[in-house]
Amino acid sequence: MPIDILMPALSPTMEEGKLAKWLKSEGDTVTAGDVIAEIETDKATMEVEAVDEGTLGKILVAEGTDAVKVNEKIAILLTEGEDASAIDAAASAPAADAAPAKPEAPSAPPVASAPTPQAPAPETAEDPEIPAGTAMKSSTVREALRDAMAEEMRRDPDVFVMGEEVAEYQGAYKITQGLLDEFSAKRVIDTPITEHGFAGLGVGAAMAGLRPIVEFMTFNFAMQAMDQIINSAAKTLYMSGGQMGAPIVFRGPNGAAARVGAQHSQDYAAWFAHVPGLKVVVPYSAADAKGLLKAAIRDPNPVIFLENEILYGHSFEIPDMDDFVLPIGKAKVERGGTDVTLVSWGIGMTYAMKAAEELAGMGISAEVVNLRTIRPLDIDTVLASVRKTGRLVTVEEAFPMCSVSSEIAFQVQEKAFDYLDAPIARVTGKDVPMPYAANLEKLALPNVGEVIDAVKAVTYTA
Amino acid sequence: MAATSKTTSASSKSTSRTRSSAKKAEPAIAEFDKDQELHAYREMLLIRRFEEKAGQLYGMGLIGGFCHLYIGQEAVVVGLQMAKRDGDQMITGYRDHGHMLAMDLDPKGVMAELTGRRGGLSKGKGGSMHMFSKEKHFYGGHGIVGAQVPLGTGLGFANKYRENGNVAMAFFGDGASNQGQVYESFNMAELWKLPVVYVIENNKYGMGTSVARASATTDLSKRGESFGIPGEQVDGMDVRAVNAAATKALEWCRSGKGPYILEMITYRYRGHSMSDPAKYRSKDEVQKMRAEHDPIEQVRKRLIEEGWASEDDLKGIDKDVRARVAEAAEYAQTDPEPDASELYTDILI
Numbered sequence: 050m051p052i053d054i055l056m057p058a059l060s061p062t063m064e065e066g067k068l069a070k071w072l073k074s075e076g077d078t079v080t081a082g083d084v085i086a087e088i089e090t091d092k093a094t095m096e097v098e099a100v101d102e103g104t105l106g107k108i109l110v111a112e113g114t115d116a117v118k119v120n121e122k123i124a125i126l127l128t129e130g131e132d133a134s135a136i137d138a139a140a141s142a143p144a145a146d147a148a149p150a151k152p153e154a155p156s157a158p159p160v161a162s163a164p165t166p167q168a169p170a171p172e173t174a175e176d177p178e179i180p181a182g183t184a185m186k187s188s189t190v191r192e193a194l195r196d197a198m199a200e201e202m203r204r205d206p207d208v209f210v211m212g213e214e215v216a217e218y219q220g221a222y223k224i225t226q227g228l229l230d231e232f233s234a235k236r237v238i239d240t241p242i243t244e245h246g247f248a249g250l251g252v253g254a255a256m257a258g259l260r261p262i263v264e265f266m267t268f269n270f271a272m273q274a275m276d277q278i279i280n281s282a283a284k285t286l287y288m289s290g291g292q293m294g295a296p297i298v299f300r301g302p303n304g305a306a307a308r309v310g311a312q313h314s315q316d317y318a319a320w321f322a323h324v325p326g327l328k329v330v331v332p333y334s335a336a337d338a339k340g341l342l343k344a345a346i347r348d349p350n351p352v353i354f355l356e357n358e359i360l361y362g363h364s365f366e367i368p369d370m371d372d373f374v375l376p377i378g379k380a381k382v383e384r385g386g387t388d389v390t391l392v393s394w395g396i397g398m399t400y401a402m403k404a405a406e407e408l409a410g411m412g413i414s415a416e417v418v419n420l421r422t423i424r425p426l427d428i429d430t431v432l433a434s435v436r437k438t439g440r441l442v443t444v445e446e447a448f449p450m451c452s453v454s455s456e457i458a459f460q461v462q463e464k465a466f467d468y469l470d471a472p473i474a475r476v477t478g479k480d481v482p483m484p485y486a487a488n489l490e491k492l493a494l495p496n497v498g499e500v501i502d503a504v505k506a507v508t509y510t511a
Numbered sequence: 512m513a514a515t516s517k518t519t520s521a522s523s524k525s526t527s528r529t530r531s532s533a534k535k536a537e538p539a540i541a542e543f544d545k546d547q548e549l550h551a552y553r554e555m556l557l558i559r560r561f562e563e564k565a566g567q568l569y570g571m572g573l574i575g576g577f578c579h580l581y582i583g584q585e586a587v588v589v590g591l592q593m594a595k596r597d598g599d600q601m602i603t604g605y606r607d608h609g610h611m612l613a614m615d616l617d618p619k620g621v622m623a624e625l626t627g628r629r630g631g632l633s634k635g636k637g638g639s640m641h642m643f644s645k646e647k648h649f650y651g652g653h654g655i656v657g658a659q660v661p662l663g664t665g666l667g668f669a670n671k672y673r674e675n676g677n678v679a680m681a682f683f684g685d686g687a688s689n690q691g692q693v694y695e696s697f698n699m700a701e702l703w704k705l706p707v708v709y710v711i712e713n714n715k716y717g718m719g720t721s722v723a724r725a726s727a728t729t730d731l732s733k734r735g736e737s738f739g740i741p742g743e744q745v746d747g748m749d750v751r752a753v754n755a756a757a758t759k760a761l762e763w764c765r766s767g768k769g770p771y772i773l774e775m776i777t778y779r780y781r782g783h784s785m786s787d788p789a790k791y792r793s794k795d796e797v798q799k800m801r802a803e804h805d806p807i808e809q810v811r812k813r814l815i816e817e818g819w820a821s822e823d824d825l826k827g828i829d830k831d832v833r834a835r836v837a838e839a840a841e842y843a844q845t846d847p848e849p850d851a852s853e854l855y856t857d858i859l860i
Contacts, residue, residue, distance in 0.1 A: 241702065243698065245692045246664075246698070249664070250661045250662075253602075254665040254666070254668045254669045256662065257600070257669035259669050277658060277692075281653070281662060286858065288636060288641035288651070289633050290633035290635075291860075292644065293650070293651075294860055326859065349860040350860055
């Protein structure tokens with residue numbers, strides 16, 4: 050039987066990639082371990098090694114092909130004694146399903162476990178922060194973050210970025226790609242694996258007046274640095290009676306990626322939002338990422354900037370402006386509506402926006418508020434929406450207990466109790482450590498179906 | 512595991528070995544002239560009298576919470592202060608009153624902070640453990656044991672980034688020297704050749720636990736060895752020895768060679784904090800240190816012997832110092848508490 054060579058997944062979040070180059074031709078002999086092709090993901094170019102031995106019978110996906118899905122058949126390997134006649138039969142057979150069986154999520158409409166990279170629905174409301182008539186261009190969140198840092202580093206020589214693999218490796222998630230070349234090793238600094246130490250070093254440098262951007266490879270590792278973030282960065286301004294603060298940005302991916310297990314999947318927004326003296330920003334779109342990161346770098350306070358690995362590869366329209374800065378602490382009505390308010394931020398917005406779109410088809414008009422910043426919380430924008438719709442559903446991936454949703458619900462009942470026509474509902478991650486198994490992980494995370502169910506509950510249309 | 516056994520044997524003999532190596536280091540003792548001796552005397556005396564007054568005010572209930580006195584350790588910060596140049600920074604833990612006085616911060620502001628008054632250096636919002644001054648290059652005043660070490664390393668990083676030739680001095684105790692973040696800092700500081708002098712104030716007890724009961728190796732000056740950071744033990748009760756070592760260490764850092772470790776062998780006469788009865792050591796031990804090694808008495812003796820000051824001159828200095836401290840104490844008791852509106856200021860800029 051000829052062997053199918055399938056498009057491999059080369060990172061936890063990879064769904065497709067570009068088949069950049071074939072290093073073997075049809076008819077070549079292949080032994081296990083030979084590099085047969087190069088594949089470009091959005092993060093890196095990776096080599097594909099053969100696992101089996103034989104002769105490369107047929108190349109099914111030509112080099113240079115973009116967006117080849119993971120597990121798509123890319124070539125056929127003939128084993129000993131087989132000839133070309135075996136190819137046709139093999140090529141027409143369906144690709145072997147290497148992915149684990151996907152059980153149906155209960156009561157949820159079919160949705161992908163991870164959102165596909167797509168721009169939000171065209172119903173997106175205008176952003177009042179973008180001047181009318183501004184030309185737009187497409188950008189991934191990854192590029193937007195990189196551009197924000199590069200622009201601010203050009204603007205202010207005191208801005209530097211440090212973290213694990215930010216320089217020579219070009220960023221573990223390629224967020225700092227190209228920065229070393231432009232700004233040199235003085236300002237783009239690879240650190241040892243020493244989160245507590247380099248977070249504290251960054252705070253000290255900030256106290257001395259520099260403007261550090263400290264990248265955590267993921268915020269899960271920032272737990273090692275929690276003391277320096279909370280006790281040193283957040284409290285010094287107050288303890289010094291306003292004499293000395295720490296203008297620093299801690300940034301990196303936060304929350305669940307895909308299949309990385311309990312210790313690499315936690316969402317820490319609520320943890321940091323608990324602490325006075327910090328600002329906590331959670332961008333959703335590329336425009337959020339660009340405008341808010343630039344604002345964070347300029348901010349004289351410590352800012353926790355929580356990105357999301359899955360969003361890195363998503364493309365959005367962003368304004369084509371020389372200096373696009375968004376205000377920290379201001380939410381954006383991402384989609385207008387009248388029947389129910391959905392409040393979310395970061396990756397939660399992908400569920401909220403899809404749900405709003407599907408709800409529109411069911412005749413329910415949902416307004417979606419993108420918080421953008423968790424602390425300071427723009428409760429006024431939330432209240433204005435709730436006073437209009439009378440109903441509120443919050444959406445986030447974090448654990449429910451003492452979550453950001455809890456705080457929003459508290460403030461809304463406190464300040465708009467008489468406007469509520471139904472109890473506030475929240476859609477959150479489940480109250481469990483993140484499991485590894487694909488089906489369990491999917492169950493642990495919120496999904497569009499849960500958002501729709503919550504909306505139906507608060508609008509009494511279930 | 513040859514390295515381990517080597518370290519262990521070194522630690523058991525650390526005292527004798529160090530003494531001999533300290534003698535070899537040169538110059539082990541700085542030659543002070545009359546002005547330097549008088550300066551050291553005045554500065555150390557100010558810290559001593561200030562701390563005694565603070566202890567008194569604490570006993571009267573005017574100072575609350577934690578209050579860690581520096582009595583006995585005065586020569587350490589004064590010796591370093593006399594070696595530093597303008598622009599060099601200091602950062603320390605919670606036993607910080609002496610550092611602030613040595614960095615020329617107003618005793619009134621320090622004492623008023625201890626009493627939680629609006630004229631305190633942090634407007635009464637920091638307390639005994641948290642005071643800062645950008646102007647005087649004093650960066651706190653930190654309450655989490657060891658946390659000031661990465662922060663001080665960051666000050667050194669900023670000096671190198673700005674190429675300003677300044678050196679940061681990060682003070683911490685023998686207790687803090689067992690914190691992991693200290694070694695994370697050592698590694699980065701040596702890796703990047705940052706101008707930081709790590710000053711370990713070994714006063715022999717981390718709260719109630721003696722160094723020998725807390726540390727697998729007790730020669731703390733060697734704690735940078737695996738990173739290639741030079742270190743030495745210094746008689747922290749002799750301001751001239753401190754000054755000589757500090758001069759050497761600061762020059763090392765300033766010339767771009769990276770960090771340096773100074774282990775100051777010192778002693779605190781009082782408990783860890785005001786609420787510590789210090790039952791973990793004998794009265795004799797304390798009395799012996801006071802009688803034989805007191806840092807201020809050593810200078811006093813030399814001043815008299817050299818004929819640089821008479822008993823009356825020294826009494827005059829003592830009177831001046833007492834007057835300054837009394838003025839600070841008076842201010843700290845009469846200055847009003849912060850306005851209630853201050854509760855919500857200085858959280859964010």
